[in-house]
Amino acid sequence: MLVVMKKGASKSDIGKVEEAIKRMGYTTRVIPGIQRIAIGVLGNKTRVDSSNIELMPEVLEVIHVTKPYKLVGREFKSENSIIRVNDIEIGGEKIIVIAGPCAVENREQILETAQLVKEAGVPILRGGAFKPRTSPYSFQGLGEEGLKLLAEAKEKTGLAIVTEVIDNESVDMAREYVDILQIGARNMQNFSLLKKVGNTDLPILLKRGLSATIVELLMAAEYIASEGNWNIILCERGIRTFADQTRNTLDLSAVPVIHELSHLPIIVDPSHGTGRWDRVIPSAAAAIAIGADGIIVEVHPRPEEALSDGVQSLKPEKFKILMDEVKKIAEVVNRDV
Ligand code: PEP
Ligand code: MN
Numbered sequence: 093m094l095v096v097m098k099k100g101a102s103k104s105d106i107g108k109v110e111e112a113i114k115r116m117g118y119t120t121r122v123i124p125g126i127q128r129i130a131i132g133v134l135g136n137k138t139r140v141d142s143s144n145i146e147l148m149p150e151v152l153e154v155i156h157v158t159k160p161y162k163l164v165g166r167e168f169k170s171e172n173s174i175i176r177v178n179d180i181e182i183g184g185e186k187i188i189v190i191a192g193p194c195a196v197e198n199r200e201q202i203l204e205t206a207q208l209v210k211e212a213g214v215p216i217l218r219g220g221a222f223k224p225r226t227s228p229y230s231f232q233g234l235g236e237e238g239l240k241l242l243a244e245a246k247e248k249t250g251l252a253i254v255t256e257v258i259d260n261e262s263v264d265m266a267r268e269y270v271d272i273l274q275i276g277a278r279n280m281q282n283f284s285l286l287k288k289v290g291n292t293d294l295p296i297l298l299k300r301g302l303s304a305t306i307v308e309l310l311m312a313a314e315y316i317a318s319e320g321n322w323n324i325i326l327c328e329r330g331i332r333t334f335a336d337q338t339r340n341t342l343d344l345s346a347v348p349v350i351h352e353l354s355h356l357p358i359i360v361d362p363s364h365g366t367g368r369w370d371r372v373i374p375s376a377a378a379a380i381a382i383g384a385d386g387i388i389v390e391v392h393p394r395p396e397e398a399l400s401d402g403v404q405s406l407k408p409e410k411f412k413i414l415m416d417e418v419k420k421i422a423e424v425v426n427r428d429v
Contacts, residue, residue, distance in 0.1 A: 339367020
């Protein structure tokens with residue numbers, strides 16, 4: 093059960109509700125929110141009789157939640173959440189495309205990509221400065237230097253920036269430079285990192301873990317929300333299966349399932365989802381057709397020179413084709429790009 097307090101409820105009002113819940117034999121957890129404070133009721137095995145709580149001053153409503161994820165679930169909030177990044181809305185009418193290289197490699201590469209992404213009408217640039225690589229000998233990213241280059245690309249183009257964070261130190265650094273923090277698949281269940289980004293006020297792009305169920309993804313989002321940051325964009329990026337013709341198996345059915353279970357927006361990553369550039373465009377089109385709120389795509393001016401994920405990166409001319417395809421499908425599903 094969640095007890096939602098009215099806006100402006102005082103510490104003492106909250107304390108009184110907590111005391112009443114504890115007298116009933118349950119424990120409480122105050123869940124901070126930017127809009128409203130909620131009190132989670134823990135320890136009940138069956139439905140709690142909430143009639144007394146509902147009558148208490150400053151209680152807005154009591155919500156009976158049956159799912160293990162509470163704040164990010166539809167039971168808690170029936171209308172879709174729209175995540176705002178400057179004047180961009182994710183989860184609204186418009187489909188959002190995020191594009192850019194896997195990693196920031198050098199000044200020329202990121203500025204050139206930013207320009208072509210901007211010219212294609214894309215509002216958000218991606219680019220990793222901290223790369224979690226399978227091999228310790230692979231390119232690990234430029235670190236803070238990469239963040240500075242992303243900031244320069246932002247200044248030159250006006251694009252919003254998303255970059256991956258991998259630990260506390262990179263969160264503290266990246267939050268000074270970028271607009272959205274990405275939690276990568278490998279860190280989806282790094283609970284201390286989830287709490288850390290939950291304590292920032294930047295939107296979080298949370299990617300599904302390599303072998304995570306949808307409930308596990310939603311529980312990871314719950315970690316972020318329970319720290320007070322509700323600005324979460326979920327991302328389906330393919331999961332590990334026995335299929336060996338693609339890098340991962342892009343689970344497009346996750347999109348309608350997540351729309352049913354959660355109010356958060358869900359976007360799809362057809363680049364990591366398939367692992368090969370020639371499978372990216374059809375998968376992106378399918379993602380829009382099935383109801384995704386956007387896509388995140390890897391683009392590189394010269395994929396053959398890329399320091400990471402060149403095989404799945406689109407060349408500029410292919411990226412233009414992707415944009416045309418996405419626009420066509422968006423129209424069919426009554427959305428705009
Ligand atoms: C990435 O976006 O470059 C990335 C590493 O993605 P994932 O965490 O989904 O593998
Ligand atoms: Mn990549």
